[in-house]
Amino acid sequence: MLHIHEKLQPILKTVLHRNAGEPEFHQAAREVLESLGRVVERHPEYYDEALIERICEPERQIIFRIPWIDDANQVQINRGFRVQFNSALGPYKGGIRFHPSVNVGIIKFLGFEQVFKNALTGLPIGGGKGGSDFDPKGRSDREIMRFCQSFMIELHRHIGDKVDVPAGDIGVGAREVGYMFGMYKRLNNRFEAGVLTGKGLTYGGSRARREATGFGTAYFVRSMLHRQGTSIEGRRCVVSGSGNVAIYAMEKIQAFGGKVVACSDSSGYIVDENGIDLDLVKEIKEVQRGRLSDYAERRGSDCRYIADGSIWRVPCDIALPCATQNELTIEDAKALIANGAIAVAEGANMPCTPDAVALFREAGVLFAPGKAANAGGVATSALEMQQNASRDSWTFEKTEERLAVIMHNIHESCDQTAEEYGAPGDYVLGANIAGFVRVADAMRSLGII
Structure with a gap:
């Protein structure tokens, strides 16, 4: 159970009552409200029960x-x-x-x-x-x-x-x-053109949009490790999933000198100690729409395919859960910590259970929540909106350069906010507070709407 500041407990009670039977929403609201306790203590002007309640209620x-x-x-x-x-x-x-x-x-x-x-x-x-x-x-x-x-x-x-x-x-x-x-x-x-993003390039889409979420996650990990005086180069990495996010997170991790040894799909996972052959994964998943068991058959004895069990038992330095919500449990977190993982970044939305997140934070593992680590996708969607509004089309390089700057700025915002609120290195707290303050400031300026 997360610790909620006593002043925020009535708001949580209202959220739980008003949204009965929605455990994923409850989980997300609890995590944010837990972080806001420090805001309430340090900046009482943000303790506006009606404001916080409105933020938790969809328009x-x-x-x-x-x-x-x-x-x-x-x-x-x-x-x-x-x-x-x-x-x-x-x-x-x-x-x-x-x-x-x-x-x-x-x-x-x-x-x-x-x-x-x-x-x-x-x-x-x-x-x-x-x-x-x-x-x-x-x-x-x-x-x-x-x-x-x-x-x-x-x-x-x-x-x-x-x-x-x-x-x-x-x-x-x-x-x-x-x-x-x-x-x-x-x-x-x-x-x-600007009504939908993620469009094809022939009718207003943005270059690098497909790659953006995975690339952005890798950029965030690079910034976290750089903050600690180290890098991705030479690190073993495990990535769950094999869709867009996972594929392009693996691609950028490899470009940064990391070695991805395992990835998964809904049927099982593969372990390739020689390093995942990303071209083969792309062919199977993006062209043939096949299963990772096909990858193992084509790679032969160099690769293991496991139909049951958890990919998080594979030893690694960096873990990137990129599949779906609540896929990484507290038992998985224990295994990752025991095997020496130093960083975990959520490429998917809320893929780690609350107990797993708490354990990573307690153990001093660098942990990047999804709202920070996987923000590259929506950031590049917003860049696509800019291009559509100006009837323009940017190069891949220009778009990725903007993405890299945005991800660096997100990292700095989370890092500096955590430091300001007395929790250096706590990216969960930093992300929640930095995001909340920006939204709350705008809502306060607009009046009671």
């Missing part, structure tokens, strides 16, 4: 039906969500997730995290999130197109480049964004 929650027809000519029904959480800093900004686990509590937790993540970037974007319990696995391109079009038929009335700008997330890549953008364009009879 708007939209739930809708999505009917569509599958290839067998059967009508299917899914549920869609968009939670527009906070627009004090700018239009709502956050991804769309297609996964069977999606429900309103998951989307609210993601939207709440997005508010502070977006604030940390220093860019003028608010926080939101959306998605559906639709499962794209095993569906044909035509089925996915029909679903995306039906999804957008309802969503289009709630979004716009000055209102709410969705992007991709789990289960939603450039293909899905393209189908949604096409339907939005048809429904609104205008080419509003």
Whole structure:
């Protein structure tokens, strides 16, 4: 159980009561409120119960039906969500997730995290999130197109480049964004390029957007280690997942001289002591849409594939959980610490359980929460919005250069805030307070809205 300052306990009680049955949202709210105890003590002007309660309450929650027809000519029904959480800093900004686990509590937790993540970037974007319990696995391109079009038929009335700008997330890549953008364009009879980010390069997308979340996570790890007088070079690294975030985190870790020895998918994980062959992973996952067991078969005796068990038992110096929420448990944290891990950075959103996070912090392991470490994706989405607004297209190098600067600034903000509040090296506290203060200052300026 996290320690919540006594003045903030009534707010937590209200949040828990008002959002019953939403454990992921409860977890995210508890973590932020725990950090705010130091703010309340040091800067009483921020102790405004109504303000903090408003920050924990979405401005708007939209739930809708999505009917569509599958290839067998059967009508299917899914549920869609968009939670527009906070627009004090700018239009709502956050991804769309297609996964069977999606429900309103998951989307609210993601939207709440997005508010502070977006604030940390220093860019003028608010926080939101959306998605559906639709499962794209095993569906044909035509089925996915029909679903995306039906999804957008309802969503289009709630979004716009000055209102709410969705992007991709789990289960939603450039293909899905393209189908949604096409339907939005048809429904609104205008080419509003900035309404969605993560688009293809041929119709307003940004170079480096696909790589941005993974690259940004690696940049944040590099800054953490540099702060300690060391580097990624020569370090063993384990990465969970094998989607966009994991693949490009691995690519940048390797570019920085690290050695990635393991990654995973929903079926199991691979251990390749010679270092993961990233070109092969990309071919299997991005082209063939296959499983990592295929990687092991093609690599032969140099690689082990494990269908059961935890990837976090593989010894490493740096651990990057890049798959999904609450994937890394306290038992996994104990194993990582026992095996000498020095840094953990969340490439996914809240992939470590609260007990695991607490153990890392107590053990002195450098720990980067998702709202700081994986902010590179939304930061580059905001850069895509800039390009769309100016009818411009930047080079990959220019975009990555901006990304690197933003991630460095996020690290400095978290690090300096933690130092200011008497907890040097505590990136969880630093990220939560730095994000909160920026949002709270804007909300106070706008009045009671």
